[in-house]
Every structure is written in C-alpha cells, then in structure tokens.
Amino acid sequence: YSLKDSTEVYIQESSGSNRGQLEKTSRVLLPDIFVITNVGTGHIEHFDGKQERLLYEKIAFDRHSKEEAVGIINWDDENLKKVPFDHKVVSFAIKDKNADYFGDSIIEDNGKIGFDVVEKNGEKTHVILNAFGIHNVSNALTAFAVGRQLGINREKIAEELSKYQATGDRQNLTE
Numbered sequence: 001y002s003l004k005d006s007t008e009v010y011i012q013e014s015s016g017s018n019r020g021q022l023e024k025t026s027r028v029l030l031p032d033i034f035v036i037t038n039v040g041t042g043h044i045e046h047f048d049g050k051q052e053r054l055l056y057e058k059i060a061f062d063r064h065s066k067e068e069a070v071g072i073i074n075w076d077d078e079n080l081k082k083v084p085f086d087h088k089v090v091s092f093a094i095k096d097k098n099a100d101y102f103g104d105s106i107i108e109d110n111g112k113i114g115f116d117v118v119e120k121n122g123e124k125t126h127v128i129l130n131a132f133g134i135h136n137v138s139n140a141l142t143a144f145a146v147g148r149q150l151g152i153n154r155e156k157i158a159e160e161l162s163k164y165q166a167t168g169d170r171q172n173l174t175e
Contacts, residue, residue, distance in 0.1 A: 009150065016057045017043040023057070026064035033149055034061035034087075035072040035142055039079040055079050062086055072145045074138065075099040090149060092141035094134060101145045103137045113137060117144050117154075125154040128162050 003010055012029060016022045026034075039055045047053035062071055062085050073080050075091035075098070093099035094106070099120075106115040115137050117125045127144070129136055140161050147157040 014061075016054070016060075018046050019053070019057060021057070022060040023064070026060040029061075031061060031065050031069055033070050033072060033146060034065055035146065036061070036077075036080055037074050037138070037142060038077045051079065055083070059083055059085070070149055072142060072149070074142075076138070090145050092138070092145045094137055094141070101141050101148075103141050106134065106137055108132050115140075117141060117158075119148075123154065125158050127158045130162070130164055131166060 012025075012031075014022055014025045014029070036058055039051060039058050041051065041054075044051065044054055047057065058080075061069075062083070065071075065087060070088045070090055071085055073083075073085070073089050073091050075081055075093035075096045081096075090101070091099040092101040092103075094103045096102070097104075097118075101120075102118045104116045104118045104124075106113065111132050112128055112130055113132055113134075113136060114126065114128045117127055117140075119125075125144075127140055129140055143161060144154075144157050148154070
C-alpha cells in the first residue's frame, strides 16, 4: 500500500497484543508522531504476565521513529510517566495537572460530556463531546494534542471533536 501524493496525514492504529507486533510495525511506519494511551493488562498473557514486558512492547515507537518525532503520552499512566523517552514527549492527562494538555471542569450531562482543555501555557479551550464516559475525555485530549502538533488551531479542533457521532449501539445512551 502506498499513500497518494495529496495525503497530508496518515493515521495507523497499531496493536500490541502479541510480543514483537509493535516492534515490527514501528520499524515499517517510522512515524512523525506516535501515541501511547496506556499500559494496562490486556493481552498480558502474551508477555509472560509481566506488565514491564508489555510496556517494552508499547514503547517500540520511541525506539523506531524519525529522529524529530514526537510522542503523545498519557501522563495519567504511571508506567508511561517513568519511561525515559528518547523523543520529545507531549503529555495529556485528566488527573495530572502538570501535563501539557489537561482535561478540567469535566461535566457529563444527558449523553454529552463537556470539559476544558487546559494547556501548559494556560490557554483554555472548551470542548463538548457527543459521548459520555471519562475515557472519552482522555481520547479527545489525545486528539487535541495531536492536532496541535500538526498546527491545527484550538477552536477548529474543538469544533471537529464536537461533530463526533457514535454509530449503532456503541457509545450511545439507550433505554
């Protein structure tokens, strides 16, 4: 597969469900920006039940990215916070107010969630998502941080995030 000359941004979700998967993928993709959302325990059985082995797999993109690449890293994940990344890190968080992008004043109401993205420089941008659940604030902070790295202005990112609509039953409130 090759990208068209007109392609400005290519996003690839990569799975770390088996040992060596991200190592291989990262060597092929060599991204400008990589995102690590968490190091949980999903698929840990493929890593001898050891979270540190899963962590090593997840940070493969730090080992195999372009020299000027930027890592967008979840600063609420204590495992990720301890990693001595080789690339520049831009952090996002809901709990850690020291992150570069912090989700504040989170209010869930009637299937929507509103919050402020507070940047390290003090800039605030209000975002409303057509979704619920605090995990979606974390997802939106990730997108916001990536967008800012790509030079997209705050208001445009917030506007586009507000257009998100879940499909089917997934992430929709039903009675």
